[in-house]
Amino acid sequence: MQPSSLNPAFxxxxxxxxxxxxNFGDRVLLVGDAAHAxxxxxxMGMNVGFEDCTMLMDLLRKNRFDFExxxxxxxxxxxxxxxxxxxxxxxxxxxxxxxxxxxxxxKWLLERRIAKLFPTCWTPTYVMIAFSHLPLRExxxxxxxxxxxxxxxxxxxxxILSVADGALTELVKAEVGEELYLPSDLxxxxxxxx
Ligand SMILES: Cc1cc2nc3c(=O)[nH]c(=O)nc-3n(C[C@H](O)[C@H](O)[C@H](O)COP(=O)(O)OP(=O)(O)OC[C@H]3O[C@@H](n4cnc5c(N)ncnc54)[C@H](O)[C@@H]3O)c2cc1C
Numbered sequence: 001m002q003p004s005s006l007n008p009a010f011x012x013x014x015x016x017x018x019x020x021x022x023n024f025g026d027r028v029l030l031v032g033d034a035a036h037a038x039x040x041x042x043x044m045g046m047n048v049g050f051e052d053c054t055m056l057m058d059l060l061r062k063n064r065f066d067f068e069x070x071x072x073x074x075x076x077x078x079x080x081x082x083x084x085x086x087x088x089x090x091x092x093x094x095x096x097x098x099x100x101x102x103x104x105x106x107k108w109l110l111e112r113r114i115a116k117l118f119p120t121c122w123t124p125t126y127v128m129i130a131f132s133h134l135p136l137r138e139x140x141x142x143x144x145x146x147x148x149x150x151x152x153x154x155x156x157x158x159x160i161l162s163v164a165d166g167a168l169t170e171l172v173k174a175e176v177g178e179e180l181y182l183p184s185d186l187x188x189x190x191x192x193x194x
């Protein structure tokens with residue numbers, strides 16, 4: 001079905017929200033979509049809201065349930081993570097637009113092979129976001145580094161997907177040197193790689 005044939009009466013816009021502060025003194029604190037609605041392209045909106053709750057509880061405990069102090073600091077402490085998720089989610093929309101491109105599939109398949117060959121030091125973006133407690137603000141930089149490596153490998157070796165595992169391991173090592181990310185607190189499980 002062509003977008004032009006859709007009835008506009010049944011369409012709505014997808015909006016993202018980034019503002020602040022999220023509190024009104026010690027009386028009101030916004031969490032979840034009310035504070036930072038994101039586009040649905042990583043399916044993470046609810047999870048980010050749940051993370052708000054755990055972070056808020058941790059902070060309240062740390063501040064001995066001083067609501068004013070907690071509410072005042074919450075936006076600044078939390079916003080870098082939710083801003084990162086907002087950006088990641090929107091960028092994923094742009095990637096999905098590229099997905100019919102064969103180059104996108106090559107990159108996608110290569111990343112999954114590398115993640116299986118280097119299960120403790122290559123973490124696909126989705127795994128970092130959805131299956132770890134890595135602060136979301138750290139994801140864009142790691143993602144950018146991994147993308148750079150993937151693009152470079154594909155550019156230098158256009159037939160890279162047909163290379164056997166042993167040779168691929170060597171190609172990756174030669175490409176990245178010591179640059180592979182070693183997760184410290186990732187609850188990483190290679191079986192989560194899709
Ligand atoms: C298409 C789509 C797919 C998604 N997929 C996923 C996914 O796979 N995984 C994921 O984690 N997230 C997903 N999300 C996001 C997720 O649904 C939201 O992030 C989540 O529901 C936000 O929860 P919330 O409690 O902050 O807000 P809401 O769920 O919007 O809850 C707010 C509540 O407040 C009520 N309310 C509003 N105004 C008033 C008022 N004046 N008085 C009283 N009540 C009021 C509303 O009726 C509502 O019940 C998706 C979202 C969309 C749109």
